[in-house]
Amino acid sequence: MTNSVIFNAMRTTLLGLLITLLCTGVRAQTTVHVTLPQALADSALDGRLLLLLSQDSTAEPRFQVTDGPDTQLAFGRNVSDWEPGTTVTITADDRGYPIASLAGVPPGSYRAQVLLHRYETFHRADGHTVQLPMDRGEGQQWNRAPGNLLSTPVTVTLRADRSGPITLTLDQEIPEIEEPDDTDYVKHIKIRSKLLSDFWGRDMYLGAHVLLPEGHADHPEVKYPLAIMHGHFPADFGGWRTTPPDTTEPCVYSDRFGLDCYNRIEQQEAYDFYRTWTGPDFPRVIAVEIQHANPYYDDSYAVNSENLGPYGDAITYELIPEIERQFRGIGEGWARFVYGGSTGGWEALAVQVLYPDDYGTCYAACPDPIDFRAYTVVNLYEDANAYTLDSPFKQTERPARRDSLGHVSTTLREANMRELVLGDRSRSGQQWDIWEAVYSPVGDDGYPQRIWDKVSGHIDPRVADYWREHYDLTHIMQRDWATLGPKLRGKVNIYVGDMDNYYLNNAVYLTEQFLRSRDFGGEITYGDRAEHCWNGDPEQPNAISRLRYHRMFIPKWAGKVGELAPAGADLSSWQY
Structure with missing residues (x-):
């Protein structure tokens, strides 16, 4: 070997070491x-x-x-x-x-x-x-x-x-949050759940915001149906305001809807609901918004889970009967109906399917994925990777969020990387982690098993199989239709925008294919160019319809309950 060759080799080695040291120094x-x-x-x-x-x-x-x-x-x-x-x-x-x-x-x-x-x-x-x-x-x-x-x-x-x-x-x-005060119409209830306390090894509580019907105090002999709105954590009863909008507050522009003073629009809708609720023609029911925030998320998805515990049973058999006891609910399955949007839409359909005798009707708007063949844009049973389209030569990132024109603002990988920074082991408190916490079996370390590797996106088919059998609502209905079908007929109603921001309409299409092949007797409706979370109202744009869940679904149920209630049910005393 010549001296020049030796020199060049040494120079290359030293240069590599220098670069390594410089990079290590910057990193340190x-x-x-x-x-x-x-x-x-x-x-x-x-x-x-x-x-x-x-x-x-x-x-x-x-x-x-x-x-x-x-x-x-x-x-x-x-x-x-x-x-x-x-x-x-x-x-x-x-x-x-x-x-x-x-x-x-x-x-x-x-x-x-x-x-x-x-x-x-x-x-x-x-x-x-x-x-x-x-x-x-x-x-x-x-x-x-x-x-x-x-x-x-x-x-x-x-x-x-x-x-x-x-x-x-x-x-x-960060200071503690003050509990809301009761008013003439809005009451608050909080109970210790024995089921959840036993599971978690410490006291665990369930709560609810309860809106009493007009005339509740004047009719002490009347018992009322329960209108149960599922959804994300409500600080107080949502969409309720007894005074007109505060015009002294600065206007807040809504980027999503392109509307100025959207805060005042929300306040006006809440005030209009108060006037409608107390008016002469609105159905007299008890409206409930459940509080079931837990160590993983702002609500439990209202089902039993290996990681979260028996929230479905606790809500159905502990909380709801206590609400009915305190505020004079009828206390029968036909007189409890559920509704909600997004997470609440999935919960409404889930409890109707999993507790068919305990709930009388569901109205599920823009539900989270109800068929895991369309887990937003991923087929959990056939795709190999959640983040990219299957291809031998290129990587195309899957989208996570779009607007009504299809413009993508984030990808599945980006959304999951954000969660991984906020908390590992499904502890971010965000959307993909809570689905995993609710649906997955418990891992050896006590935390949820990953449906896919959070970094690579590789899907675990064993976990996907578990999800299918326990929480894929379309699969469960199809699997158990012989017994479920008669109990669900006329009770399953689904609404979604065909440009839902999170592609939630994709799963509804698959669910619709099955339900329309059966005599399901319900309603499935799509909003043209409607985003998340359209509620099925054909007369209102998305910006307004999302604020009218109570006004939309309570009268809809009241108009149909006569077809679904058992013979001899009291359909008149609460309709004063």
Whole structure:
């Protein structure tokens, strides 16, 4: 070997080592030290530590981590037994969204904030010990949860050479949320669920906001049907307002609907509902919005689950009978009807299918995927990968969200990467993780088994098979139609926009194919160019129809109950 060859080889080796050292140095210097002051904690804490960076000054960074193109940056890591007075370091090895690592963040000035989403340790009845963020009255929102610790946003500079670490300090705690007060019409109920407490190994509660009919106090002998609206966590009874819109409030523009002063439109709709509810012609029923936030999400999907526990039984056999006892409900299956949109639409159909004798009718608007052959845009039983179309030579990313013209704002991969930063092991409190938590069997570690690998998107067919048999509502109806069919006839009604933002109409098409092959006696309707969450009202645009669930479905049920109620049912005393 000649000297020149040896020299060139040595030069190449040294250059490689230099590049490695430089890259390693930059990576090592991309660090953020976070201090937990002794004044904010009296014992060691567990949870998810999030670093939030933003170049948008319109809001705190904690409110700017979205799945759309306007998102800012987040980086997350778990902390365990974090002692007060000590420091935890976030490094380039910790996962980020939408930039995968701190090392990839462009140099510049950022508003920085850190937040600790606190976890509680549960010793469940199934023998597993898990750490999860218990809901604390906020509806499982990591950026608003009482007891979470955070820092005041400050401006930091990331230099091109990444010289020097950044130091941030948690300096405040999100305060508790006050319970809403009862009024003449709106009451609040909260019960300890024995079923759920036994499962979780600590006291667990179910609640509801209850809207009493006009004349309830004046007719103490009357018992009423129950109108049960399922859906996401309601801070109070949604869509109810006893005063006209507050014109002194600044107008809020709706980007989604392109409407100015949409906040006043919402207030006007809520006030109109109050006047309709108390008017002479509205059906006299008890309207209920259930509160079932839990350690995984802002509601439980109202079914029994290996990971969440027996929420279906707890709601059906503990909460609803107690509401009927306290507020004079009829207390029979025919006199309970369910409705809702999105998550609530899936729940309405699910409880009707899984508890056919306990509920009399369902109205499911824009339901979450009710057939897992169209799990939004993924066929869980045939596709190999959730994130990309199956192809030997190219990767086409699957979309997660579109507008009414089909313009895509996020992909399935992006939406799931966001969740993985906010919380691993299905603990993000977001949409894909809650589906996994509800539908999946428990893994060996006590957390939900992944339907697909969160990083690669590879689908696990064994988990998909479990989902099919337990929660694929179309499959369950088809499998059990011999016994279910007579109990569901006339009770299944589905509404969805054909441009639903999350492609939820795709599953409805498949469900419709089956139901129309049977004498199901219900209604399936599509809204032309309607987005999420159209409720079936042909007279109103999406921006209005989504605000009229009570007004839409309560009269619809009252007009049909005579066809569905058993002989001898009381259909008159509550119709004063």
